[in-house]
Amino acid sequence: MAKALTDRCQQILEAIIEEYIATAQPVGSKALTQNHGIRLSPASVRNVMAELEDLGYLVSPHTSAGRIPTEKGYRFYVDTLLRVSDLNTRQKDQIEMKYRRHGLQMADMLREASRTLSSFSQHTGLVMIPRLKVTVFRHIEFVKLSPRQVLVVFVTQSGMVQNKLVEVDEELSPSELEQITNYLNRTMSGMSIQEVRARIVAEMAEEKALYDHLLRRAFALSSAALGDETDGDVIIDGTSYFLEQPEFSDLRQMKNIVQAFEQKSMLVDLLDRGTDAVGVQVIIGSETQYHELSGCSLITAAYSGKRGNLGTLGVIGPNRMPYSTIIPIVDYTANLISRLLDTEND
Amino acid sequence: MAKALTDRCQQILEAIIEEYIATAQPVGSKALTQNHGIRLSPASVRNVMAELEDLGYLVSPHTSAGRIPTEKGYRFYVDTLLRVSDLNTRQKDQIEMKYRRHGLQMADMLREASRTLSSFSQHTGLVMIPRLKVTVFRHIEFVKLSPRQVLVVFVTQSGMVQNKLVEVDEELSPSELEQITNYLNRTMSGMSIQEVRARIVAEMAEEKALYDHLLRRAFALSSAALGDETDGDVIIDGTSYFLEQPEFSDLRQMKNIVQAFEQKSMLVDLLDRGTDAVGVQVIIGSETQYHELSGCSLITAAYSGKRGNLGTLGVIGPNRMPYSTIIPIVDYTANLISRLLDTEND
DNA sequence: CTTAGCACTCGCTTTGCCTGAGTGCCAAAA
DNA sequence: TTTTGGCACTCAGGCAAAGCGAGTGCTAAG
Numbered sequence: 203m204a205k206a207l208t209d210r211c212q213q214i215l216e217a218i219i220e221e222y223i224a225t226a227q228p229v230g231s232k233a234l235t236q237n238h239g240i241r242l243s244p245a246s247v248r249n250v251m252a253e254l255e256d257l258g259y260l261v262s263p264h265t266s267a268g269r270i271p272t273e274k275g276y277r278f279y280v281d282t283l284l285r286v287s288d289l290n291t292r293q294k295d296q297i298e299m300k301y302r303r304h305g306l307q308m309a310d311m312l313r314e315a316s317r318t319l320s321s322f323s324q325h326t327g328l329v330m331i332p333r334l335k336v337t338v339f340r341h342i343e344f345v346k347l348s349p350r351q352v353l354v355v356f357v358t359q360s361g362m363v364q365n366k367l368v369e370v371d372e373e374l375s376p377s378e379l380e381q382i383t384n385y386l387n388r389t390m391s392g393m394s395i396q397e398v399r400a401r402i403v404a405e406m407a408e409e410k411a412l413y414d415h416l417l418r419r420a421f422a423l424s425s426a427a428l429g430d431e432t433d434g435d436v437i438i439d440g441t442s443y444f445l446e447q448p449e450f451s452d453l454r455q456m457k458n459i460v461q462a463f464e465q466k467s468m469l470v471d472l473l474d475r476g477t478d479a480v481g482v483q484v485i486i487g488s489e490t491q492y493h494e495l496s497g498c499s500l501i502t503a504a505y506s507g508k509r510g511n512l513g514t515l516g517v518i519g520p521n522r523m524p525y526s527t528i529i530p531i532v533d534y535t536a537n538l539i540s541r542l543l544d545t546e547n548d
Numbered sequence: 549m550a551k552a553l554t555d556r557c558q559q560i561l562e563a564i565i566e567e568y569i570a571t572a573q574p575v576g577s578k579a580l581t582q583n584h585g586i587r588l589s590p591a592s593v594r595n596v597m598a599e600l601e602d603l604g605y606l607v608s609p610h611t612s613a614g615r616i617p618t619e620k621g622y623r624f625y626v627d628t629l630l631r632v633s634d635l636n637t638r639q640k641d642q643i644e645m646k647y648r649r650h651g652l653q654m655a656d657m658l659r660e661a662s663r664t665l666s667s668f669s670q671h672t673g674l675v676m677i678p679r680l681k682v683t684v685f686r687h688i689e690f691v692k693l694s695p696r697q698v699l700v701v702f703v704t705q706s707g708m709v710q711n712k713l714v715e716v717d718e719e720l721s722p723s724e725l726e727q728i729t730n731y732l733n734r735t736m737s738g739m740s741i742q743e744v745r746a747r748i749v750a751e752m753a754e755e756k757a758l759y760d761h762l763l764r765r766a767f768a769l770s771s772a773a774l775g776d777e778t779d780g781d782v783i784i785d786g787t788s789y790f791l792e793q794p795e796f797s798d799l800r801q802m803k804n805i806v807q808a809f810e811q812k813s814m815l816v817d818l819l820d821r822g823t824d825a826v827g828v829q830v831i832i833g834s835e836t837q838y839h840e841l842s843g844c845s846l847i848t849a850a851y852s853g854k855r856g857n858l859g860t861l862g863v864i865g866p867n868r869m870p871y872s873t874i875i876p877i878v879d880y881t882a883n884l885i886s887r888l889l890d891t892e893n894d
Numbered sequence: 895c896t897t898a899g900c901a902c903t904c905g906c907t908t909t910g911c912c913t914g915a916g917t918g919c920c921a922a923a924a
Numbered sequence: 925t926t927t928t929g930g931c932a933c934t935c936a937g938g939c940a941a942a943g944c945g946a947g948t949g950c951t952a953a954g
Contacts (some may be wrong), residue, residue, distance in 0.1 A: 457791040
């Protein structure tokens with residue numbers, strides 16, 4: 203078992219990581235003693251650095267260069283060394299200001315969140331749209347587009363609008379549609395989509411549905427509409443910040459990352475991992491388990507509405523991200539969004 | 549006035565441009581005589597090249613390099629030299645296949661179009677979402693989210709769903725809302741949004757509206773909902789192809805382009821320019837009038853529905869794009885989309 | 895345990911040289 | 925008059941050698 207690092211080791215490791223985050227250059231022993239209040243000679247620092255390298259917290263890209271942190275180094279830094287401060291009031295106000303616009307719908311709010319995360323962190327902002335199943339049903343409407351096609355529009359409690367085109371076997375008359383609409387709105391309003399689904403399944407199994415033609419069609423229609431969950435969507439903002447990072451000046455890797463952003467599925471997966479966690483999560487480099495995203499780290503936090511967690515938001519950037527400043531931004535934004543979603547429409 | 553280029557000049561210019569498009573390398577006199585069926589000595593070719601340079605169709609990056617086309621060169625090539633062939637049946641089938649999925653809504657179709665454009669052209673695909681005002685009204689619905697907030701959901705003929713949150717001064721009762729809904733759906737269905745707007749303005753001015761409280765509120769509500777046009781949205785796919793282009797290996801310019809893509813407003817403007825044109829349009833380099841997009845060209849075409857042009861789609865890439873292969877792809881896609889939008893929901 | 899000293903390593907930059915692709919021009923050939 | 929071969933010239937890119945300097949590890953003294 204690895205023995206605990208001495209205080210001095212930790213202090214030096216912290217200094218190295220912070221210096222590297224600031225400069226993106228390998229950190230040498232001399233630079234450290236000059237700028238970081240380390241009251242030791244370069245030689246002593248070198249001994250410590252050698253030790254830290256042995257333990258796997260640092261590597262040197264070549265003999266005559268300084269050291270750079272490994273993923274293990276970042277992990278240790280984030281877990282034990284980092285002390286995140288709160289945002290000051292001015293920063294909070296600046297962020298909050300962005301949401302002051304009147305009548306902001308949820309979708310706009312989330313877009314704004316992505317934008318804000320990006321511009322305040324100077325890295326790429328990510329916001330996951332709530333999955334259907336965690337939202338609360340409010341209203342459903344059917345619009346007949348052609349004899350066999352019905353557009354199902356439904357609105358969630360928070361004002362998100364989803365729509366789906368459903369093919370029906372047998373034409374529905376306007377009055378039938380209206381009855382179905384009324385029935386569903388009456389019985390299901392206020393339930394979560396998950397509950398609605400469960401209810402549909404339960405009622406379909408029951409006797410009475412068998413004999414009520416209209417009811418059966420109502421359930422068939424709504425279950426078709428609520429059926430297959432969309433894959434989850436992510437709002438990305440500030441991709442261009444990636445192009446500023448010296449570590450990605452290699453175009454091949456840059457292309458991998460941009461492609462990953464276009465596909466979104468990896469981001470969805472990564473954000474999903476943080477849905478049930480409380481507070482801020484940090485995923486570093488290979489912890490993503492996607493080689494396309496090697497060298498990338500994420501800082502994420504879940505946001506919630508009235509009924510528990512809705513989704514996750516965060517920032518993605520190089521491992522060498524200023525965690526201490528971004529973590530509070532992500533944290534504050536997630537809380538702010540949660541607050542806004544919780545108090546609205548009451 | 550510039551005198552017309554001789555046949556031989558044109559032939560050589562064409563060969564140079566095609567060679568440059570294929571290789572991204574400055575084209576020298578020798579390479580030309582070897583690969584392009586030019587039955588002349590390198591020396592003669594050089595004379596012609598010098599002439600073309602004087603006329604502004606070519607430049608040489610430095611003394612001992614070959615020539616590359618100027619924007620004027622590309623323009624001439626696109627306007628007069630280029631002969632575009634039709635796609636063969638296999639290609640057409642491949643493209644058409646992508647839209648075979650059942651129950652594709654307009655939004656999905658347009659997303660698919662962007663994707664297809666990108667993957668077939670190996671450049672970045674763009675599809676502009678139809679502006680509200682050119683779509684046909686089909687159905688409107690109001691959902692009360694809070695006493696003062698009404699979510700207006702409306703559906704266009706083609707099955708696009710738009711929604712907007714409207715703040716009202718005075719609470720509306722459910723039955724009032726229902727009456728308004730019925731009235732609007734009865735009177736406005738089948739009109740284009742532009743017509744709807746005109747109608748509202750006209751009726752508001754008329755006497756009878758003044759005395760009918762409900763009618764007035766109906767108009768107020770719907771005009772608020774249809775009021776401010778959203779800025780236009782563009783679906784972008786295949787940004788990562790840009791990173792493959794050797795001419796953009798300069799990260800600064802690359803960043804400009806990615807930022808321009810994120811903002812979208814330039815792309816909206818550029819695509820808007822082609823809305824009323826017939827057939828394929830080509831915009832080359834500085835013709836975009838955006839210095840951020842210098843070195844970029846667009847190939848666009850308008851697509852239409854039942855009621856005339858809806859929007860524009862196309863491909864953006866470096867000036868050095870294979871116009872002869874991409875133009876038919878854009879053309880065919882625009883026609884295909886138009887056909888699909890025209891025949892659906894009949 | 896700390897630190898000064900020192901030899902050593904090695905990537906980066908600069909310099910100079912060379913090569914080769916490509917040019918322009920001229921005079922001879924067609 | 926047009927085409928072509930010849931020739932001197934230009935210049936970017938590649939390569940090697942040299943020097944620089946930041947940084948290291950080790951050792952011995954404080």
